[in-house]
Amino acid sequence: MADRYHHGNLRAAVLRRAAEVIESEGPYSFSLRSLAADLGVSHTAPRHHFGSREGVLNAIAVEGFQGLAERLRATRAAGGDFLETGVEYVRFAVEHPAHFQVMFAPTLLDVGEPELAAARRAAFAELTTGADTVAPDGGDKPAAVVAGWSIVHGIATLALTGNLDSSGVRALFGDADLLDIARRSAGLLFRHRPSEE
Secondary structure, three states: OOOOOOOEEEEEEHHHHHHHHHHHHOOOOOOOOHHHHOOOOOHHHHHHHHOOHHHHHHHHHHHHHHHHHHHHHHHOOOOOOOHHHHHHHHHHHHOOOOHHHOOOOOOHOOOHHHHHHHHHHHHHHHHOOHHHHHHHHHOHHHHHHHHHHHHHHHHHHHHOOOHHOOOOOOOHHHHHHHHHHHHHHHHHOOOOOOOOO
């Protein structure tokens, strides 16, 4: 059980506790009442901030898309190319598994909610930046976006669900960490060589 809530920002505390529950038990394993009990507040207190359980999930998805956009923007600002942006996508997913899980589960969300829609658009704008640099002759940028996103999202999902390990595929890479696996695998797609350590 999380530390009981005593003071400060209840909204942030609810989101933090919900993310903890989602990471360990999945997105269907909490109610507003259970979050309130975990935080030691009245069962109506979370409803004041979020309205419903879906409101909590939407807020987690918004946080996730905003955080992802910031990370991808920072990677590019530091000189990272389209490949490194993809690697950062995988890093974000494994560092924020609850957010990542909710962000891409439209059946859990009110996808038409304006703040969520804006956060999603901003993240995808960052994700697509630089795709033209890997499209043959600067050509098929849409295909480069889909190919790049598919591979890094797939790697992140395989890692988070345990399938990369349970299949034995991860063992083929020896001692390589997940980010190196992502870099090498996506690099093949775009004919990049992994940087020498």
